[in-house]
Amino acid sequence: MAKSATIFAASQQVLTLALLVLPQASILEVAATLDPLRAANRHLGREAYRWRVVSPDGGPVPLTCGIELPSSGPLAAAEGADGLIVIAGYRQSEVATKPLLRDLRRLAPRFRALGGIDAGGWVLARAGLLAGQRATVHWEDLEDFATHHPEIDVVPDRFALSDRFFTAGGAAPATDLMLHLIRSRQGAALAHQVAASFVTTPRPAAEPQITARRPDPRLDPRLAQAIARMEARLDAPETAAQIAAALHLSPRRLEQLFRAELGLSPAAHALGLRLQAARRLLTDTRHPLAEIALRTGFSSAATLTRAFTRRFGAPPSTLRKTR
Numbered sequence: 001m002a003k004s005a006t007i008f009a010a011s012q013q014v015l016t017l018a019l020l021v022l023p024q025a026s027i028l029e030v031a032a033t034l035d036p037l038r039a040a041n042r043h044l045g046r047e048a049y050r051w052r053v054v055s056p057d058g059g060p061v062p063l064t065c066g067i068e069l070p071s072s073g074p075l076a077a078a079e080g081a082d083g084l085i086v087i088a089g090y091r092q093s094e095v096a097t098k099p100l101l102r103d104l105r106r107l108a109p110r111f112r113a114l115g116g117i118d119a120g121g122w123v124l125a126r127a128g129l130l131a132g133q134r135a136t137v138h139w140e141d142l143e144d145f146a147t148h149h150p151e152i153d154v155v156p157d158r159f160a161l162s163d164r165f166f167t168a169g170g171a172a173p174a175t176d177l178m179l180h181l182i183r184s185r186q187g188a189a190l191a192h193q194v195a196a197s198f199v200t201t202p203r204p205a206a207e208p209q210i211t212a213r214r215p216d217p218r219l220d221p222r223l224a225q226a227i228a229r230m231e232a233r234l235d236a237p238e239t240a241a242q243i244a245a246a247l248h249l250s251p252r253r254l255e256q257l258f259r260a261e262l263g264l265s266p267a268a269h270a271l272g273l274r275l276q277a278a279r280r281l282l283t284d285t286r287h288p289l290a291e292i293a294l295r296t297g298f299s300s301a302a303t304l305t306r307a308f309t310r311r312f313g314a315p316p317s318t319l320r321k322t323r
Helices: 027-044 098-110 120-126 139-148 171-186 188-197 221-232 240-246 251-262 266-284 289-295 301-312 316-321
Strands: 015-021 049-054 083-088 113-118 159-162 165-168
Touching: 015 027, 027 049, 027 083, 027 113, 027 171, 027 188, 083 098, 083 120, 098 120, 113 120, 113 171, 120 139, 120 165, 139 266, 159 171, 165 171, 171 188, 221 240, 221 251, 221 266, 240 251, 240 266, 251 266, 266 289, 266 301, 266 316, 289 301, 289 316, 301 316
Parallel strands: 015 049, 015 083, 083 113, 113 165
Antiparallel strands: 159 165
16 A cells, blocks of 8 residues: 555554654653654554654764663664654754754655654754744744744644644644544544543644643632733733732732732732743843843843842843853
8 A cells, every 4th residue: 555645644554753852852752752652552552653763963862851862873864764853942043053954954855744843843944844834833932933934834733734744832732743643543542542541631733832821720710810911911011900900809809819829929920920931031042131121021131130130149141151
């Protein structure tokens, strides 16, 4: 039987995938990609999926948790696989070097499918492979990704399929993507069995990534709504009085809710969210400090620097020097 043009089609043939794992990727994302395939093989009682891990230099890959992931060789060792999945995380702009991007462009036509997990979408885009395609990356990077790559139809979905390309926004969406692959090839029953093995439920591609921002059932619903408003308005923070009015509460009652359940005032919690966002942008991007201040609701770089230093004990410039 001839191979289908897409790997996301019913098939009893063995599917071989190569994972190009870049330094500073997350072990959780590697496991979220491979373990559903391993579980599918176990439930089927046969080898429906094969995989190999490759790395930029052919050696072990240092992951964010400090563990080194063994590899089968450099990118060239991926040849012969049906699909190539790029898994990347922090510092993708540094670890995805020009020679690696060149080799990725050269080898791309040899695979039936190309995928990216988390910042893997950035790598595919920088290699010029996603023009005109629908794609996603981790939700924290969606705005920057869309700005840098206007030629791509950027969506906030958990995962996206487009022609022979697929992308997922992180570890949990990668599991959803793999379950979708299993369902497409071997049917819903197997996908359900695999999901049950990991005590999870498959979520659809088009579901937004930021489902974690749904109200936490353990919190007072009014407190959860207040926090959601803060998270959605990091660049233009509301005052506690404005939040209280929007939720039809008195400022005093809002203060009581925050103190009782979080041990913080509304203002202190909102400031913490903004400073954590600033810290992430300082670590993960090269945006100027003034732009980071604007994105996180501070009036100037100097204002951000003062607040950042009080919270973390060192100015933003120190954090950037340690990258």
